[in-house]
Amino acid sequence: MRFKLAPKKIILCGRPTSACFAFPLALLLFFLTPANLHSQTPQKSQLPHPRILDSGVFLQRDPSTGELRTTTSKDARTEKKNEPAANAIRVVTPLVPVTCSVTDAGGAALTDLSRENFRIFDDGVEQPLTYFDASTQAATIALVIDASPSILPQSDEMKTAARALVDGLTPADQVAVVDFSAHTYLLLPFSNDWGLIRQAISRINVRELFGDTGGSNIYQSVFLAAHELFAGRTGRKAIVLLTDGQDSGLGLTLDPVTASPRPGFPNNRLTFDDVSRALAANDIQLFAVSTQSRPKIMTPAWLASHSANTLLSTDARDLKIPAYTLYLAELTRRVSGQLYFLRESDSLTDTFREIARRVRAEYTLGFAPPPATVTRPRWHSLRVEVVGHTGVNVASRPGYFAAPTQ
Numbered sequence: 001m002r003f004k005l006a007p008k009k010i011i012l013c014g015r016p017t018s019a020c021f022a023f024p025l026a027l028l029l030f031f032l033t034p035a036n037l038h039s040q041t042p043q044k045s046q047l048p049h050p051r052i053l054d055s056g057v058f059l060q061r062d063p064s065t066g067e068l069r070t071t072t073s074k075d076a077r078t079e080k081k082n083e084p085a086a087n088a089i090r091v092v093t094p095l096v097p098v099t100c101s102v103t104d105a106g107g108a109a110l111t112d113l114s115r116e117n118f119r120i121f122d123d124g125v126e127q128p129l130t131y132f133d134a135s136t137q138a139a140t141i142a143l144v145i146d147a148s149p150s151i152l153p154q155s156d157e158m159k160t161a162a163r164a165l166v167d168g169l170t171p172a173d174q175v176a177v178v179d180f181s182a183h184t185y186l187l188l189p190f191s192n193d194w195g196l197i198r199q200a201i202s203r204i205n206v207r208e209l210f211g212d213t214g215g216s217n218i219y220q221s222v223f224l225a226a227h228e229l230f231a232g233r234t235g236r237k238a239i240v241l242l243t244d245g246q247d248s249g250l251g252l253t254l255d256p257v258t259a260s261p262r263p264g265f266p267n268n269r270l271t272f273d274d275v276s277r278a279l280a281a282n283d284i285q286l287f288a289v290s291t292q293s294r295p296k297i298m299t300p301a302w303l304a305s306h307s308a309n310t311l312l313s314t315d316a317r318d319l320k321i322p323a324y325t326l327y328l329a330e331l332t333r334r335v336s337g338q339l340y341f342l343r344e345s346d347s348l349t350d351t352f353r354e355i356a357r358r359v360r361a362e363y364t365l366g367f368a369p370p371p372a373t374v375t376r377p378r379w380h381s382l383r384v385e386v387v388g389h390t391g392v393n394v395a396s397r398p399g400y401f402a403a404p405t406q
Contacts, residue, residue: 047199053184053224059268061261065378067401068274070227095131095366096122097283099236100336100384100396101358109361110392111135120365121383131366138172139236139359140190141165142225145204146243147179148216152206154291154342158242161289161348162201165240166194168356176229179204180221182214182248190229215248219275222286222331226278236362238337239279240355241288245324254323256312259330272327276334277379280397285362286337287355288328289348294341295321298329304393307333336395369402378402 058071098120102110115132143162151158166175174190177200188200222241230237250272252258259272279286297319311330321329332339338358340351365384384396 045193045196047188047196047203050185050187050203053178053186053228054220055183057224059270061268065401066261067277068268068270094368096369096382096400096402097131097234098365098367098382098384098396098400099283099285099362100365100394101362102386102389103393103395104389105391105393109358110386110389111361113363113386113389117386117388118363118365119385119387120367121385122367122370123380124383125370127367127370129365130368131364133235133364135236135360135362137235137364138174138192139169139238139362140174140176140230140233141169141237141359142176142178142190142229142239143201144178144180144221144225144239144241146181146216146218146241147204147206147209148181149206149210150216150244150246151291154348155204155206157342157348159201159204161352162240162242163198164349165352165356166197166201168353168360170360173359176225177201177204178221178225178229179209180217181209181212182217183212184217184221184224186229190233216243216246217249218243218245218247219272219331220249220270223270223275223278226275226282226284230282230284236359236364237283238285238287238355238359240352241286242291243288243328244291245288245322245328247324247327252323252327254316254326256310256314256316259312259327272331276331277401279331279335280399281401283397283400284335285359285395285397286332286335287340287358288332288337289340289342289351290325290328291342292322292325293343295319295325297321298325303329303333303339334398336397338395369400 056072059068060071061068100118102113104110111134113134115129118129118132120127120129143165145158145162147155162177169175171192174192175188175197176190177187177197179185179187187203188196191197218241222239225239250258250270252272261267261269261271261273298321311326311333316326319326329339331337338355340355342348342351369380379399379401381399382397384394386392386394
């Protein structure tokens, strides 16, 4: 399957635009600009030209595992079933990394824990920790910002808040900037050049994407960011998504079956389950900020009480929660993130500063996966516990994908 692109007469030089005379130079700058800049001092660099992440991307579902992978080959459908899947979203490394945050009953982050305070369980069996990092390793954060027409009234505030997030990070952290409407545009690969990062945030222009017709593909953008930007990265990883939640691509409704592959639809079609699995497999937390109002029933206490169970149930129809908000809450629940609401905060800037504080307070644990006891690749459940402290809340990814050893 190829992601649907807007007509060629609309998409020029990667984004809808009327001025493309600088394309050859901008393209050259893109390839000459390092993906990761390590200097902590401002650099006199130029932004690369925006790149469409969904251009020429095909999806294919592994028939043996059900995993959705990406490829740029038009001949993907002819690959042998037993051939190793290039760019597959899965964890096959000797170390299983697990990022987690720990808060007290009042929601304050606990930042003074040691390796001895943590226990980790793989499919219910405790595993010895072989790696521990208490928020010293640099974080990589992708800002994924909705630039569809419905966001226009909040656009300036969103950019101001995004700058506040950057101001709350450490000099060693790296930030990528993505915006989207029908398509997904990489404005800046991971960088800690703060001047370039601020330039990329300022470049976000909702009006510029008015010609990017085809709706707002929120979950496609998150999937692409998780897969294309975070491959091979270690340490603390997060996507900060700012959106109204009204996705046009997956056909999600309050019926839970719309989240999964369905009979009658192409097998290689992106689904909500694929998005959540891509985030969990890569140990990426998602912090979503909704521009909509918080449903009355969806209090922080209600969300906490449902943290261990899916929100996608037949009872959801009686809760008076819009489907687009329910799915944002479900996605953050599955990947141990958090859902915020713009209209209940004094300022969006304060919300983004809180996200930065939470990322800085995270721990990274690691353990060696136990020898495979099955012949089929499968998902393992994960659970992290904290000992020595009472009344704490631990947020971590719920599982990982493991292939059997040969």
